[in-house]
Every structure is written in C-alpha cells, then in structure tokens.
Amino acid sequence: MSTPLDRRSRKRLAMRQNISDVASRLFVERGFDQVTVDDIAVAADVSRMTVFNHFPRKEDMFFDLDELGREDLHQAFEQFDKDGDLQAVEALRLFVHQAVAERRPYTRFMPGSEKFVATVMASEALKARARAIRDELTATIAVALSSGTDSRVPDTSTNLAAALITATLTTAFLEGHRVFRLSHDGESATATFLAVIDQGWRSVAVAQNL
C-alpha cells in the first residue's frame, strides 16, 4: 500500500502535517472563524502561500480527509463478495460495527472528539465542508453498491439506499455525540451510535426490497 518515501516526499509530508497540526490546535483553541490563514502561517513559521500550497481550502487543514477512514471504506467493500446490493449493504453495516469494536478514531466518543465536533458545530464553513464530504460519501457508496450489478452505474433504488445509509451514519454520529455531551459516558454514546446504525440499516433493507 505505502511505498518507501524519498527525502523530498518525507519533508513534504512533514510540512503538511505540521501545518495541519498547528492549524487544528488554533481552530480548537479560538474557533475556526477566529483564525486567519495568516495566523496559521505565522504560527507554523512559513509563508501564507505555502499553507495554500498544501491545503487548497482552509477547511482542509481541519478535515484531514485521509484520516477519516476513506481507505477503510474501500477495504470494507473489497472484503466481501458483491453479487447483490443487499450483501454490500450488510457488509457496510458489519464494517461499521467492526470499526467500533476496533475503536477506530472516528468511532470514539470521548472528550477529544467532543472538542472536534464542537469546533465544527461552531463554524458554518466547517459545517458546510462536512456536508460536502457527506455528499461525496453518498456518491461513493452508491457507486460501490452498484459495482456488483449489471449496469455498474447507480440506479434510482441504489441512490436512495446510499442516501439513506449516509443519513443514518450522520444521525448515528450526531446522536452518539449528543448522548456523550449529556452523559459524558462513552459506553452509552457508543450504544446509541450502534442502535441508530442498526435501526437505519433495517430501513435501508426495506428500500432495497423495492
């Protein structure tokens, strides 16, 4: 998966990571909209243009996309046979459960992630980016669900299923954090998260059966 990197690539990665880290710290401390790109450049001790060289949008420094489990998702679909939509949908549900069991970062409800979520919630720009990522995820899932079918391009039922799945994932995530904010109990937050997942998935199954 990962080839050994030469020095240039390593330095580039390190630069990128440093900018992202510095920016994320500032965002959490002061709020996304209260931090300018100049602030970040100064704090990271680079020029403003270097920041934009690594991150085309300010929001990208906070949503470090590759960390959010996109590659995981691809793996999830590859792990299972896909000769029917229903199987792929169930594979996805199992993947989510597995991710929780393995305590992958994006499935954990704890003070750290609470601050992350709070920072997103406090900024229209970050919420907008989160919504865009959500829609990209819907498209990705729709394509994945249809890759096992004849047409290869998502039909109406598949697009509906993908939209319902993403809606479920989003709600599970939000409700999990809502419970955590109220209870400060990661266990019950996770339980809520998985309950929403399973409840939503049963709905998708209905949509799948025409």
Added chain:
Amino acid sequence: MSTPLDRRSRKRLAMRQNISDVASRLFVERGFDQVTVDDIAVAADVSRMTVFNHFPRKEDMFFDLDELGREDLHQAFEQFDKDGDLQAVEALRLFVHQAVAERRPYTRFMPGSEKFVATVMASEALKARARAIRDELTATIAVALSSGTDSRVPDTSTNLAAALITATLTTAFLEGHRVFRLSHDGESATATFLAVIDQGWRSVAVAQNL
C-alpha cells in the same frame, strides 16, 4: 396571513424582488460564479451595499427561500392531528403527493426547472447552500415530528426519521431531474419522483417502529 402593506414595505419588496430577478437571470445565463455582486448591482442599477442590504449572502438571491415551500410545509403539519409520529410522517407524504397534484413550482420537472438545477449543480457555492437548507429542513421536520410527543424535543428515533425523510426528498428530487434530463418527459420524471417518495417513506415507517 398577509397584512396590507404600506408604500415603504411595497417599495422594499419590489426592490428585493427586482434584485433577485436580475441576479437569477444573470446566474442562469453566465453561471453563479461568473457573476459578481458588482455585476448584479450595476444590472439592477443600485449600489453594491443595497444588494447586501436585501440579501446577506449572494446565494440568497438565487434561493428565494420563501418561494421554496417553507410555509406550505408548516401548513402541511397543521392540517393533521399529531398525536403520534406515524401520523405526522404520513401527513407529510400526503402533502408531497398533494403538492405534485397541485403542480406546485418545486414539484415540477420541466425545462425551466432543469436550468435552475443545472445552475445549482455547476456551482459549489450554490450546492453548499442547498445542503445547508436541506439540514435546516431536517431540523424543522424533527421538531415537527416531536411536537406531538411528550418530550417536545426530538429524540434519537425522531432525528433518524427526519434524516431519512430529508434524504428521501433529496433523492426523489435529484432522481426526478435525472430522469427528466434523460427522457425530457415530465410525466415519467414525476412518476420517478413519487416512486422514490413512497419507497423512502416505507423505510421511514420501519425506523419509526423501533
């Protein structure tokens, strides 16, 4: 509902409408991102600040929110008893069917609306605003669904139901327009739209029954 307006209010409304019309025409002609607020101000023969006085965001000139059926939605809920979620959900489905039957603007699939959708699709900024409106709608529906219950504040199941409903509405809309783009047949586009609605609503019913 509407009180008779004095001249000042009438002038204000007319100014707002004119700016919105001029802007929308330019957006459709050239694309949202190819039109600056200055362009709009010049075309409407007002100062730039007047434009922002009536529309805090550039996107608001294209999404004339009150035209998109928000008040209709409130009416939809008021028309029905709400002593249980299931009834409110069904009321909403009937409202959508009724809106189609009455050929309300936002349920029509025709060349005019095709250009509208194409303009939105061609602009990240407009798509972002559409997503934000979608989330607001989800919250509105969640509150409406829970207003008949004891707690009055949406619980987890209600939030999931609202999210599934919005996902269904969005998919129905997009699939309707996709069919129309392919077939140029408003009838089959509408049929697809309603089919997705009913399919999605059956899913919601499942989520509602725990």
Added chain:
DNA sequence: GCATATTATTATACTGAGTATAAATATGGA
C-alpha cells in the same frame, strides 16, 4: 564534486465576498 532539471517556498499583487460606518436621501406621521 559540479551542472542541470525538478520541485518547494516565498514575495507581491490581485479578485471578490462580506462587514462597518457614517453621510445623504426618501418616506411617514405630526
């Protein structure tokens, strides 16, 4: 090592959305 091509950083200048403020103008009521 040295010359050369490639890539990364930087300075500078620009566009365009959105905000703040205060002056000027229009409207409504007495």
Added chain:
DNA sequence: TCCATATTTATACTCAGTATAATAATATGC
C-alpha cells in the same frame, strides 16, 4: 413644514483564494 425613521449610498476595510515570477532546496546525470 418639521421631525423621526428607513433606506440607499460612498468609502474603507478584512480575509480567503488565485496568479505569477523569483528564489531556494533537492534530485539526477555526469
């Protein structure tokens, strides 16, 4: 007409994002 309240306007600003060209760092061929 006089006064109060809205509305429009000019001006100046902040900040994200883009374009470009110069400089610095790194990789490669010799």
